[in-house]
Amino acid sequence: MGSIHRGKKQYLYFILFVLPALFFVLLATDIPFVLNMVYSLFEWNGISKSATFVGLQNFAKVFHDKLFWKSFLFTMRYTVYYVVLVNILSLFVALQLWKNTFASKVGRTLYYVPHIISLTAISLVWQFILGPIFSGFYDITGMPFFHYSWLGRPKLTFIIILVMTIWQNIGFYMVNYIAGIITIPRELVEAAVIDGANSKQCFMKVMLPLMVPSLSICILLSMMFGLKLFDIIMVFTQGGPVNSTISVSFNIYKEAFSANHYGLATAKSLFFVAVVLCITGVLFQLRKKWEVEM
Amino acid sequence: MKKMTAMLMVASLTAAALCSCGQKTEKETPAGAETSKETQKAEEKKDGQEVTLKVYDSMAYGVEAYDEVIKKFEENHPGVKVEIQHAANDSNTLLQSRFNSGDIPDVFLNEPGAGAQLYYEYSYDWSKDTETLGKFKEDALDLTKTEDGAIYGLPWTYETMALIYNKDVFDKAGITTLPNSVEELGEICKKLQDSGVKPLAIAGKEKWALGQMATHFIMDKSLDAAGTVKALKSGEKSFKDLPHWDNFFKLLDLVKEYDGDKAVETGWEPAENAVATGEAAMLHMGDWAQANFTKMGPDTKLAFLPVPVGSSEADNTILSSVGWVFQVYKDSPNLDLAKEYCEYVLCSEEGAKWMTEGVDAVPASTTSDLQPSGDLPQDAQKYIKAGKTNGWIHTICDTTYSDTVGPLIQGYILGEYTKEEVTQGFEDYFKNLQ
Numbered sequence: 001m002g003s004i005h006r007g008k009k010q011y012l013y014f015i016l017f018v019l020p021a022l023f024f025v026l027l028a029t030d031i032p033f034v035l036n037m038v039y040s041l042f043e044w045n046g047i048s049k050s051a052t053f054v055g056l057q058n059f060a061k062v063f064h065d066k067l068f069w070k071s072f073l074f075t076m077r078y079t080v081y082y083v084v085l086v087n088i089l090s091l092f093v094a095l096q097l098w099k100n101t102f103a104s105k106v107g108r109t110l111y112y113v114p115h116i117i118s119l120t121a122i123s124l125v126w127q128f129i130l131g132p133i134f135s136g137f138y139d140i141t142g143m144p145f146f147h148y149s150w151l152g153r154p155k156l157t158f159i160i161i162l163v164m165t166i167w168q169n170i171g172f173y174m175v176n177y178i179a180g181i182i183t184i185p186r187e188l189v190e191a192a193v194i195d196g197a198n199s200k201q202c203f204m205k206v207m208l209p210l211m212v213p214s215l216s217i218c219i220l221l222s223m224m225f226g227l228k229l230f231d232i233i234m235v236f237t238q239g240g241p242v243n244s245t246i247s248v249s250f251n252i253y254k255e256a257f258s259a260n261h262y263g264l265a266t267a268k269s270l271f272f273v274a275v276v277l278c279i280t281g282v283l284f285q286l287r288k289k290w291e292v293e294m
Numbered sequence: 295m296k297k298m299t300a301m302l303m304v305a306s307l308t309a310a311a312l313c314s315c316g317q318k319t320e321k322e323t324p325a326g327a328e329t330s331k332e333t334q335k336a337e338e339k340k341d342g343q344e345v346t347l348k349v350y351d352s353m354a355y356g357v358e359a360y361d362e363v364i365k366k367f368e369e370n371h372p373g374v375k376v377e378i379q380h381a382a383n384d385s386n387t388l389l390q391s392r393f394n395s396g397d398i399p400d401v402f403l404n405e406p407g408a409g410a411q412l413y414y415e416y417s418y419d420w421s422k423d424t425e426t427l428g429k430f431k432e433d434a435l436d437l438t439k440t441e442d443g444a445i446y447g448l449p450w451t452y453e454t455m456a457l458i459y460n461k462d463v464f465d466k467a468g469i470t471t472l473p474n475s476v477e478e479l480g481e482i483c484k485k486l487q488d489s490g491v492k493p494l495a496i497a498g499k500e501k502w503a504l505g506q507m508a509t510h511f512i513m514d515k516s517l518d519a520a521g522t523v524k525a526l527k528s529g530e531k532s533f534k535d536l537p538h539w540d541n542f543f544k545l546l547d548l549v550k551e552y553d554g555d556k557a558v559e560t561g562w563e564p565a566e567n568a569v570a571t572g573e574a575a576m577l578h579m580g581d582w583a584q585a586n587f588t589k590m591g592p593d594t595k596l597a598f599l600p601v602p603v604g605s606s607e608a609d610n611t612i613l614s615s616v617g618w619v620f621q622v623y624k625d626s627p628n629l630d631l632a633k634e635y636c637e638y639v640l641c642s643e644e645g646a647k648w649m650t651e652g653v654d655a656v657p658a659s660t661t662s663d664l665q666p667s668g669d670l671p672q673d674a675q676k677y678i679k680a681g682k683t684n685g686w687i688h689t690i691c692d693t694t695y696s697d698t699v700g701p702l703i704q705g706y707i708l709g710e711y712t713k714e715e716v717t718q719g720f721e722d723y724f725k726n727l728q
Contacts, residue, residue, distance in 0.1 A: 046390055047412045131564075151499070152559030153708065240499060241558045242710055243701040257387040259694045260412060 039266040046262035058267035068268055070243060071251040074158075078247070079226030081162055086222050087215075090170045094177030095203075108178070112171030123235045126164055154244030157237060161245060165232060169225065173218045180214030181207070209290075216287040220280070227276055248272050347631055349378040350392065350399035352385035353618055356585070359652025363644045367635060374631065386693070398623050400632040403450070406437035406619045407689035410447055417446040418622040418629065426633075429641045434616045434658035447619030448636050451655035454598070454614040454674035454683065455506060455580035461595040463491050463575045473602045474610065476544040483552045486575045493552040495574035497565035498707060501700020502688075507578040508699060508720070509687040510601040510611045511542035519613075519685030526724035533717050538603040543713050546706055558704050570594050581670035582617060584654040588668065596669045598677065614674060614683035616658050691727060698723045 040058055044051035062068060093111055097104040114122065130150050138146035150156045184207055192206045208215075230249035233239060239246035239254070246254075252272070256265035351360070357380055364376045379399070381388045386409070389402055393416070404410040410417075420427060421444050427435060434449035467489035473479040483493035497503040514522045514536060525531040533539050549557055566583055568574035570591035576599065587596055600610035620636045622629065639645045646662030649655050654668040656675060666672060677683050688695045702719040705711035711719075 045412060047393055048415060147555070149556045149559050152556050154710075238499075238501070239697075240501065240701065240704060242705040242708060254697060257390060258697060259692075 036266045037270065039263055040270055042263045044262045045260040046256060047260070051263070054263065058263045059271065061264055062268050062271050065264075065268075067243065067246065068248070068251055071246040071248050072272075074244070074246060075227060075229060075248045078158070078162065078229060079223060082165060082226040083219060083222045085162070086166045086169060086173055087218055089166065090173035090218070091177050091215075093170060094174045094181060097174065098178045098181045108171070108174065111174050114168045115171045117168075119231050119235055122164070122168060123232070126160075126236070130160070151237065152241055154242055157241060157245055161229075161232060161237070164236070165225070165229070169222070173222065176214050176218050176221075177211070180211045184210045212287070212290045216283070216290070220283060223279065223283070224276075227272075227279075344373055344375040345628060345631065346375045346377050347401070347628055347635060348397075348399040349376055349635070350389055350402040351378055351380045352389060352403040354380040354382035355582070355655075356648055356652030359648040363639055363642075363648045366642075366644045367638050370638075371631070371634075376635070398626075400623050400626040400628055401635055402621050402623070403618045404447070404621060405689050406447065406449070406616055407686075408692040409689065410438055410619050410621060412693075413621055414440070414444075414446045416621075416623055416625075418624040418633070419444040419446060420448065421445045423633070426637055426641075429637075429659050429661050431658055431660060437616055438619050438621075447621045448640055449616040449658035450618040450620060450640065451616065451649050451653065451657050452614055452674070452678065453580050453582050453617035453655065454612060454671070454677070455578070455686075456510070456601050456612040457576050457599040458569065458579050458583075458596055458670065459576045459599045460569050460572055460574075461597055463489075463572050467491065467575075472599055474607050475602050475605050476541045476548070479545070479602050480548055483548055487552060491572070492554065492568065492574040493576060494549055494557075495560060495565040495568040495577045496549055496553055496557060497560055497562040497577060497579070498549070498553070498558040498704060499561045501704075502696040503562060503565075503578060504700045504703040505696040506580075506688055507545075507601075508542060508703060509613065511538050511545070511603050512536060512687055512720075513538075513603070513611050513613070513684055515609075515611070515684060519615075519687045520690060523687055523690050523724070523727075526721075527727045529725060533721050538609065539717070541603055543706070543716075546703065549707055550709075558707055566590060569596070581655065581668070581674050582653075584666075584668035584670045587670070588654075596673075598670065598673045600677070600682070610682075612674075612677050612683050613686050614678055615686035615689065617655075691724070695723070 039051075041053060041055060042051040043054045043058070093107075097107045097111075117125075134146045134150070137143070148156055150160050188206055188210070189202055192202050197205065228249055229247040230253070233245055233247050233250045234253075237245045239250055248268070252265050252268050255261050255268060349364075351357075360378075364378060368374055368376055379388075385403075389399075389404075392399060393413075398416070402413070404413060426448075427445065430449060434452070435445055437449060438447035439445050463486070467486050469482055469485055473482055486493040496507065512522060512526075512533075513519065514525070514531070517525060522531075526533075553560075562579070562583075563586075565574070565577050566579065566586050567590050569577050570587045572591070572594065578601075581598075584596075587594065598612060600612040603609055603611050620640065622632045622636060626632050639648075640657070641659045641661045643662055643664075646657055646659070646664045649657045650662075650664040650666045654666045654671050656666060656671055656678070657664075665675070674683075699720055702711060702716045706713070706716050
């Protein structure tokens with residue numbers, strides 16, 4: 001009896017502690033989200049006092065919006081490349097830098113710095129790299145690589161955005177992976193080595209399975225980043241050239257605030273939320289399958 | 295003990311949450327009690343409290359000179375505090391958020407046409423203030439005039455756009471006459487290139503810059519801006535009927551040839567810089583950029599080159615319109631003060647100083663004799679007085695004009711779209727206008 005009583009009490013404390021925070025989360029996130037659902041049924045320019053009820057028409061429009069699908073494809077393509085590349089690269093870097101030596105500490109700092117620089121500074125840095133620095137290199141070396149119109153050709157701009165975002169975030173995932181590597185008991189690795197495993201087998205058969213928690217969190221976070229890609233586009237390319245770098249978030253933003261189709265924009269965002277939920281759900285199922293007991 | 299601490303923490307967190315709500319309601323009360331706003335205002339003044347006038351400045355041109363005007367206005371109106379927000383980037387979004395959040399400015403700025411129209415239902419109708427309206431040029435007031443005669447905004451200054459060229463560079467290349475057709479423009483480009491200068495720098499990254507450039511070739515002078523848009527919208531005319539549309543692609547071919555490999559990645563700042571420093575000879579821009587040009591190349595002499603869209607001088611276009619209008623929130627608790635503010639800023643000598651000296655533009659009000667000193671606005675005056683200018687097309691379309699047509703033009707320059715595809719894109723855009 002006593003234990004049940006205690007459980008109830010703890011439950012009460014839990015609720016009491018969570019309530020204040022929950023209040024703010026509701027206010028800032030969930031209530032606007034529900035309101036969004038309502039807006040998506042209306043045609044509203046975002047400013048006017050009156051809105052027209054149009055039912056599900058906005059959702060039908062989403063499916064016929066060519067630019068939205070172009071941005072959808074771009075976002076998916078970008079996310080796949082980004083998730084794969086950033087995770088492989090940061091895992092690789094983490095494997096080099098996880099030991100607590102002076103050199104690796106310096107290395108970690110260098111990799112992490114881009115992550116804490118503000119976006120405006122990053123775009124200035126890259127504009128400088130692609131502008132004066134590249135043209136300077138071109139003058140010296142004459143290599144056409146430095147003379148490409150990196151921000152003026154759709155394919156090249158895609159690469160630049162990928163490179164920039166990977167460069168910016170590699171340090172963050174590296175830290176996560178290092179944390180994962182440190183938690184692996186040394187005895188397990190040593191036992192494998194004694195049993196005659198080479199370094200590749202050691203990594204693939206022992207370390208990687210034990211790193212699934214950090215792996216899955218990194219994949220999830222990088223996927224979220226890829227799907228939500230907005231700020232770099234806003235600051236750096238504005239969706240150009242030829243609409244080749246419009247991400248879904250940017251398209252939604254433009255629809256709401258530039259084209260003033262608020263209802264259509266919320267319909268697009270709800271549709272996208274559904275897509276993201278599906279992807280995340282699949283990922284969680286996979287994670288459960290991969291994880292091993294230590 | 296543990297229990298006590300826990301309870302205390304929960305209590306304080308809840309209290310904090312409730313406190314913040316309480317503050318909000320307190321703030322809302324004065325706005326809600328609208329019935330006695332006049333008396334309240336008087337009382338506030340008596341108590342020595344300040345009336346705050348909220349102004350939203352969407353363009354942030356000549357901010358320092360503007361602040362001087364505001365200071366003078368505050369001196370003339372004791373007890374009034376002007377709270378101004380300057381927003382140069384993303385100003386539409388910011389203004390919209392302020393309206394959505396209930397923090398509506400008493401005075402706000404929009405581009406005339408589609409931009410301003412979104413806010414007409416919130417705007418004060420000036421049509422009965424004949425004395426104030428008499429201080430402005432009529433064609434400028436027409437921009438915010440609705441069919442039933444209401445006038446929802448007061449015009450700021452004229453802005454004029456066409457090709458702009460660096461006079462020194464032209465002189466050096468031995469070019470003395472301005473072109474009257476795209477072919478002649480091509481010859482000039484060749485001469486310039488031979489003299490070692492990049493002929494064109496059109497800021498192809500900027501969708502708005504490309505979209506504005508296209509409007510010269512859409513313009514049907516017999517209909518002027520509003521008439522052309524109306525005809526295209528109703529389907530009465532198609533792009534095939536436009537007299538000079540084909541020449542737009544000839545101009546873009548020149549861009550392909552003479553603006554280098556990086557035409558589509560060049561933003562407005564490097565493009566303006568290239569012309570100001572004599573690295574490049576021409577770009578399409580407006581006299582609003584005069585202050586930038588002066589900063590980048592103080593001794594550079596610039597002038598307008600009317601866009602040679604047809605085959606004779608009479609066809610050349612130079613487009614001029616009011617760039618911004620001042621709108622007043624009609625339900626503002628300080629309506630009279632807001633009206634006074636607009637009139638002061640736009641019609642007083644101090645305001646004229648801001649517009650002419652601070653921004654280097656031609657005021658749309660007629661109350662001051664001050665004139666701008668920069669090359670471009672002065673040059674623009676010449677064309678305006680001679681009646682050679684036409685209105686703007688891009689502002690009367692809708693707010694998506696640049697975002698829709700800019701990428702099409704970029705696509706043509708990069709060879710991704712054909713002339714037919716681009717024309718179809720333009721055609722569709724105008725037909726879908728509401």
